[in-house]
Amino acid sequence: MRKLLLTASFLAFPTFALAQTQVNEVIVTATRLPAFVEETPSVHVITREEIENRQAVFAPDILNTVPGLSVFRNGAFGGPAGVQIRGASADKTLVLIDGVPVNDPSTPAGTYDFSSLDLAEVDRIEILSGPQGSIWGSEAIGGVIAFTTRELNGLSGSFEGGSLNTTRATLAAGSANADRAIGISASGFSTDGISAAANGTERDGFTSWTAGVNGRATVSPALTLDGKLRYTEGDVQLDGYAPPFFTFGDTSDTAQNRTWSGYGRARGEAFGLEHTLLYSSYQTERSNFGAYKARRNDWRWTSGKGGAADTFAFLVGAERDETRATVSIGVANLGETSAFAVARWRPIERASVTASVRYDDPDQYQSQTTGRIAGSYEIGWGLIASASIGQGFKTPTISQSVCDFCYTPAVPLQPEKAEGWDASLAWRSTGGRFKADVTGYRLSVSDQIAYVGGTYVNISRTLTTGVETEGEVRITDQLSARISYAYADAVNRSTGARLTRVPEHSGSASLDWHGERLRGGLTIRAQGKQADADPDTFAPTTRKGYVVADLAGSYELEPGLQLTARVENIADRRYQQVLGYAEPGRTVYVGFRIRR
Numbered sequence: 001m002r003k004l005l006l007t008a009s010f011l012a013f014p015t016f017a018l019a020q021t022q023v024n025e026v027i028v029t030a031t032r033l034p035a036f037v038e039e040t041p042s043v044h045v046i047t048r049e050e051i052e053n054r055q056a057v058f059a060p061d062i063l064n065t066v067p068g069l070s071v072f073r074n075g076a077f078g079g080p081a082g083v084q085i086r087g088a089s090a091d092k093t094l095v096l097i098d099g100v101p102v103n104d105p106s107t108p109a110g111t112y113d114f115s116s117l118d119l120a121e122v123d124r125i126e127i128l129s130g131p132q133g134s135i136w137g138s139e140a141i142g143g144v145i146a147f148t149t150r151e152l153n154g155l156s157g158s159f160e161g162g163s164l165n166t167t168r169a170t171l172a173a174g175s176a177n178a179d180r181a182i183g184i185s186a187s188g189f190s191t192d193g194i195s196a197a198a199n200g201t202e203r204d205g206f207t208s209w210t211a212g213v214n215g216r217a218t219v220s221p222a223l224t225l226d227g228k229l230r231y232t233e234g235d236v237q238l239d240g241y242a243p244p245f246f247t248f249g250d251t252s253d254t255a256q257n258r259t260w261s262g263y264g265r266a267r268g269e270a271f272g273l274e275h276t277l278l279y280s281s282y283q284t285e286r287s288n289f290g291a292y293k294a295r296r297n298d299w300r301w302t303s304g305k306g307g308a309a310d311t312f313a314f315l316v317g318a319e320r321d322e323t324r325a326t327v328s329i330g331v332a333n334l335g336e337t338s339a340f341a342v343a344r345w346r347p348i349e350r351a352s353v354t355a356s357v358r359y360d361d362p363d364q365y366q367s368q369t370t371g372r373i374a375g376s377y378e379i380g381w382g383l384i385a386s387a388s389i390g391q392g393f394k395t396p397t398i399s400q401s402v403c404d405f406c407y408t409p410a411v412p413l414q415p416e417k418a419e420g421w422d423a424s425l426a427w428r429s430t431g432g433r434f435k436a437d438v439t440g441y442r443l444s445v446s447d448q449i450a451y452v453g454g455t456y457v458n459i460s461r462t463l464t465t466g467v468e469t470e471g472e473v474r475i476t477d478q479l480s481a482r483i484s485y486a487y488a489d490a491v492n493r494s495t496g497a498r499l500t501r502v503p504e505h506s507g508s509a510s511l512d513w514h515g516e517r518l519r520g521g522l523t524i525r526a527q528g529k530q531a532d533a534d535p536d537t538f539a540p541t542t543r544k545g546y547v548v549a550d551l552a553g554s555y556e557l558e559p560g561l562q563l564t565a566r567v568e569n570i571a572d573r574r575y576q577q578v579l580g581y582a583e584p585g586r587t588v589y590v591g592f593r594i595r596r
Helices: 015-023 048-054 059-063
Strands: 043-046 067-074 081-085 092-098 122-128 143-149 153-163 168-176 180-192 205-220 223-237 238-242 248-249 254-270 272-288 291-305 312-327 330-348 351-362 370-379 383-392 417-426 435-451 456-476 481-494 505-514 518-525 530-533 540-542 546-558 561-568 588-593
Touching: 043 048, 048 059, 048 122, 048 546, 059 067, 059 081, 059 122, 081 092, 081 143, 168 351, 291 530
Parallel strands: 092 143
Antiparallel strands: 043 122, 067 081, 122 143, 153 168, 153 588, 168 180, 180 205, 205 223, 223 254, 238 248, 254 272, 272 291, 291 312, 312 330, 330 351, 351 370, 370 383, 383 417, 417 435, 435 456, 456 481, 481 505, 505 518, 518 546, 530 540, 546 561, 561 588
8 A cells, every 4th residue: 555645635736846756647536526646635545556566355455554544354254344534433434336335225324344345356446534525425424435446458367375275266357448348357265264253263264256347338439338247245154142141252153245236337528528427236135133135326427627637627416326225124215316516726836726515415314515625735845735624424324214123212313424624744755765744634523323222313422633644765676665653532522432443553564575576565564452342241441452464475487477475464463453353363375366
């Protein structure tokens, strides 16, 4: 993972600065209005190269070094995994795959489970931290994580095996050019695993597979059609609370997940503007102490003009979102109609300003208007100062709306609301050999929904203030080093208690070698102690901190054929990411990759 400079919006480097610092023109698309990464607030971009260098298999494996993100999973292989951004609970992270929102409307809080999100065909990941309600609407209080899959021109595949009887295989083929593209892909993963419960002895296995198909065609110079379809299936063995004592430990519980997601899109030009019409759908079926089904459909239209480098650019859009899910009383529905606008202006060569506003009209709740404004300025000497302020909100989920599994009368609920700001100073040396940045932020969430006394109520108020820092140095043409650190003071303002599963201190360091044929990387991750809950009594307690190191490498045997190897938890540390759930000791995997 590499933070490609800065937590700021809206700067256009002058030509002289670009020549001096050799900034790569990486484009961010999760902002709705395409922008250079250097002028996008609080953004991290993870490329395909970084995924392959770390040999990451599932999304949590690559997100765990991003400053400001708290990644947790209830079970090392296949256990439910969530991501908290800047202290906001995991249900306040909006997740997109190829622009399709995939937060699970069948869960009580609408949290997305990252545990089965295979990275085999993911081309890039964009993380936008802080409230993004003005461009993405509900659920983006903590931020947005957007995954983009790739168009392949040729053949690629891999196979890997190793500890815990683990195997993984991937295969993809496609043909792509400027006028059309078609492709298919598949990946599978299987492991005997370890006991999910730290005090357990039986292994809890996990299997999953993912398949996808994509297509694109240029119908005319002014019209392009494209679409993608993706299917994921996962089966995991779980631990829980077995009779007669009902303490947390080994059980024979299992869970299954079946998920479809996809979209169809038309893009064209008319009246001097670029238009996009998109329909997307996400369907999930899961079984874990019962069967749950959910569907989320979205219709989106946008129209705008201007690219990332233009003096002025804008985008306007309208959306309709509908969800349907099974709950204890049967089937329930929610819907929302929205409109938004975002614009960027560069008043002078060294600065730019971006502003956005959005109106959301939920079918069952009070309408919400959110806004955001940010700006940045190139000071000189490689320094860039920036700041932004924005709002977010989250409507009650279907389960919360119908008071699913409530034992006392339901009370009226209001949408959760958030306000946040960040400010940063970033520096890049001449030639780009050294990079560093520091970001301070504040995120306040009010009217948080909690399950209290047998019903859902608006009760919690939370506040997170923190600092995120990152530095990178290119030691030689082949050797580079990166280091990051995050401090988060995350508290429940209603009780004064620290927020659960948000470490106060966390960080990572990596050393990467990129030779002509040999590539390798050492990654060290560290987390301090964090507030957690006792898995037996659910009473508040503290989980100890940990440090863990991973090593990954590859060697090119011949053009298009690589031998791969990785060692996770090199020091064979015994630690718990979530209190009560075990993590693997030292594991070793070897395999190969092909590209044709």
